[in-house]
Amino acid sequence: MSEGDVRERILAEATRLFGEQGYGLTSVRDVARAVGVTNPTLYYHFGSKEGLYLEAIRVHQEAIYDRLVEVVNRPASVRERIRAYVQVQFEATAANRSAARLMMYANHRPESGEPQVDMMSVHLKMEQLLGKLFAEGVANGELRPDVEVIDGLMAVTGPVILGCYAVVNQLPTPDDLVDRIVDVIFRGLGA
């Protein structure tokens, strides 16, 4: 029907269904039916169920990573950039809950039986991104001089995951969640 965007529509439905139901419980026919094409059409475009799954993940991984890179390289204070880093992830999650759920799903995938997604390399890339930011912060005095990458990861990525979890599952979140998180990241809880 609609020109050559069949591929895109398959990816969109696959993202939605893999995210909603998981890999094992989403059948190739589920996806085909949702798109309105027949079964072999999917195989024509993606080769296998696994290929479709991996491609759906890859597309979204790439999209969000690109946005994070852009944010981290902005000319702004480290605090402002950390804030933007958190915000971008929340916004991306809210904008496409299915895709976000799929990423979470892939991250916490079982250690066998499902397609092995290369989440580690993207984690490392994001770690490098944050690491650079922390180093800048330490250098320009915005951060404590003894802050190491591991500390920053715990302080920043932990709350991000929690927040995304809440958004994906539509749990109530305060309006000023991002500011609260940044505040805690910088000041801690201690008196």
Add this chain to the structure above:
Amino acid sequence: MSEGDVRERILAEATRLFGEQGYGLTSVRDVARAVGVTNPTLYYHFGSKEGLYLEAIRVHQEAIYDRLVEVVNRPASVRERIRAYVQVQFEATAANRSAARLMMYANHRPESGEPQVDMMSVHLKMEQLLGKLFAEGVANGELRPDVEVIDGLMAVTGPVILGCYAVVNQLPTPDDLVDRIVDVIFRGLGA
């Protein structure tokens, strides 16, 4: 037949396999074979695949929650108890990686197609646990007076999840991880 209650052995193998492979890709026969019983025996004891899954989760939820309650009610400073709270979760994770993986899996489950596990109620109970701790800390001056529950959750639970993720996936973690986390929780990253 062999030693050990059959029911317990089924639960143990189910925990392992559901954790390793996920719900959808673990077959009832997988579990039965691992235990060394036949298929209907599982149905005799748990009624269905879903019943087995839910029971496996329930048992471990309960076990860890009980330990957390004990730790939070100890006579010690809030800082020490937060430290113990974090440590208990890491230890439990390391002690039974399969069960921990299963809990993570259930937490990040797809929103349909798999058994609906009541993770929310246990989350709320743990939130209350931490909330009480934070209130104590604010009252006795260990915590900043403006700390609210949401802040504490982000600061504490976020790093806990990240750490458990690392332990479950056997990623390298520093020996002093718990101390680093507590330090960041209390002092933040800011200069």
Add this chain to the structure above:
Amino acid sequence: MSEGDVRERILAEATRLFGEQGYGLTSVRDVARAVGVTNPTLYYHFGSKEGLYLEAIRVHQEAIYDRLVEVVNRPASVRERIRAYVQVQFEATAANRSAARLMMYANHRPESGEPQVDMMSVHLKMEQLLGKLFAEGVANGELRPDVEVIDGLMAVTGPVILGCYAVVNQLPTPDDLVDRIVDVIFRGLGA
């Protein structure tokens, strides 16, 4: 619980369930659960599912045949006895729809795969019963002299089956159904 009538209660529930659901779709556990005993108890009393089925049928076959014998041997006109013969079957059907359904079910059983119930011998016995009645009628001038058994069977048993079918399935039937049937049996439809 209740003394020695366990056997009777099993038979009653078996009759009901076999009648309602058929042999193939009624499980031994269905019956056991309905009675409130465990599975092996049924085996203790009846040896097998097939034994239970056959016994349930036998009991009801016997009961209705005895009543028919009694009716046919009454000192009355042939017409009155045919009327009673029809009425007894309708009454027995209405009194225990489950049992009646079971008898119908057994009669129209598939020719393989289910326990072979000896319906033929009871049919023959009832044929003899009616045959005697018809002979009497021919002899005493109540029936046409050329009436043979086959004619009588068609005229009498056909409507009886139809009527029982209606009663079992709770279809509406006229109040004077029996009289109408007897009238048609004797006078036919022709002008």
Add this chain to the structure above:
Amino acid sequence: MSEGDVRERILAEATRLFGEQGYGLTSVRDVARAVGVTNPTLYYHFGSKEGLYLEAIRVHQEAIYDRLVEVVNRPASVRERIRAYVQVQFEATAANRSAARLMMYANHRPESGEPQVDMMSVHLKMEQLLGKLFAEGVANGELRPDVEVIDGLMAVTGPVILGCYAVVNQLPTPDDLVDRIVDVIFRGLGA
């Protein structure tokens, strides 16, 4: 593969097996094996075991009803048409005993547990068919003026069922069965 439409061959074997063994004791695999195709092929064409069963019944219901309509609308006396009505049913039964057995089976089905076949609507349609015939007969003086539909049904359908039962089960029947039945229908048994 082999000649003949696969769908038709499945229907034929399904009719035979459901008729011979009943619904509950006929497995999908039985049918597939008899046709020489694999299990999912049946699902591809009929969606479910129930769908196959209902379709098999529907096809034969339709076929016989069409023939009865044709017979009843012939230009002939009411008696001749009733004779043809009876004969058609016997012939159809003898021509395809499996299908006839299936129709009987479906008619006397248990009231739960098996697919609900809509036998009632076809019964009503046949009742209308006969009703029209009876009304004609009363109008043109072939039938007694006080004959109502219920009388006719009992007199005609009863013997038809008995006769079909005999044919299906290959019991001995006299050569002039149809004439005997018509004779009894019109003249009754009475002197």
Add this chain to the structure above:
DNA sequence: CATGAATGAGTCTTCATTCAT
């Protein structure tokens, strides 16, 4: 590009039955 038809392997689940207690 796309499909209608087909399949081998596997899914969860239930069955009638048994046996030590």
Add this chain to the structure above:
DNA sequence: TATGAATGAAGACTCATTCAT
């Protein structure tokens, strides 16, 4: 008498995948 626990066999059904068209 009755049961708790277990089983081998079979049930209906779905899966990812293929191939001729």
